Amino acid sequence: MAELANDLGSPFCPKCGGRTIRKVVGGRERDTCPDCGYTQYTVATIGIGALVFRGDSVLLVERGIPPVGIWTVPSGFLEQDDDITSALVREVKEETALDVTNVQGIVIVRNTVRTDKNDLYVVMLCDVDEHQQPEPDGRESTQARFVPTSELDTVGISEFSRWIVTHYLHHKPTPMKMITIPGYRADAKVFGNF
Numbered sequence: 261m262a263e264l265a266n267d268l269g270s271p272f273c274p275k276c277g278g279r280t281i282r283k284v285v286g287g288r289e290r291d292t293c294p295d296c297g298y299t300q301y302t303v304a305t306i307g308i309g310a311l312v313f314r315g316d317s318v319l320l321v322e323r324g325i326p327p328v329g330i331w332t333v334p335s336g337f338l339e340q341d342d343d344i345t346s347a348l349v350r351e352v353k354e355e356t357a358l359d360v361t362n363v364q365g366i367v368i369v370r371n372t373v374r375t376d377k378n379d380l381y382v383v384m385l386c387d388v389d390e391h392q393q394p395e396p397d398g399r400e401s402t403q404a405r406f407v408p409t410s411e412l413d414t415v416g417i418s419e420f421s422r423w424i425v426t427h428y429l430h431h432k433p434t435p436m437k438m439i440t441i442p443g444y445r446a447d448a449k450v451f452g453n454f
């Protein structure tokens with residue numbers, strides 16, 4: 261089973277299914293595929309969080325998946341065919357049944373580096389349909405509601421979601437919005453403050 265002691269967690273190439281080998285690339289040993297030339301640089305996940313306000317309240321969900329019972333801003337993982345905006349819209353809909361009507365942009369990025377994976381968590385400020393009321397899906401979320409920002413301690417909110425809400429309200433950073441660059445790669449989504 262020594263062949264599983266690699267970065268991929270599998271001896272097979274994620275691109276062509278060929279058997280990978282350990283090889284020094286760019287100064288360190290990595291999983292590489294002799295068949296197609298694929299090189300595994302990192303095992304990464306990208307999480308998306310939605311920061312949504314209604315009046316003096318913020319949208320929070322009680323998690324139905326680990327860590328169960330903790331309240332957070334609606335969150336989920338990026339799929340292979342997502343961009344961060346489509347992931348945001350989907351996760352808000354799944355966990356709260358609310359339709360995102362406007363994505364204002366990125367307000368916070370967290371990078372968690374662990375031995376088994378490297379995770380980016382991107383928090384985006386957005387607006388939802390003001391006529392709808394949040395409803396949990398009963399699976400990913402067991403409760404969903406707008407919680408007054410003065411009453412965050414009445415729910416078991418996660419340390420980081422509390423930080424997101426309180427620091428956003430204190431500093432009100434301008435969201436990094438999606439920018440269209442005419443003629444540039446159609447598959448690239450670029451965000452910035454310009």
Ligand SMILES: [Zn+2]
Pocket residue numbers: 273274275276277278293294295296297298
């Ligand atoms: Zn391959």
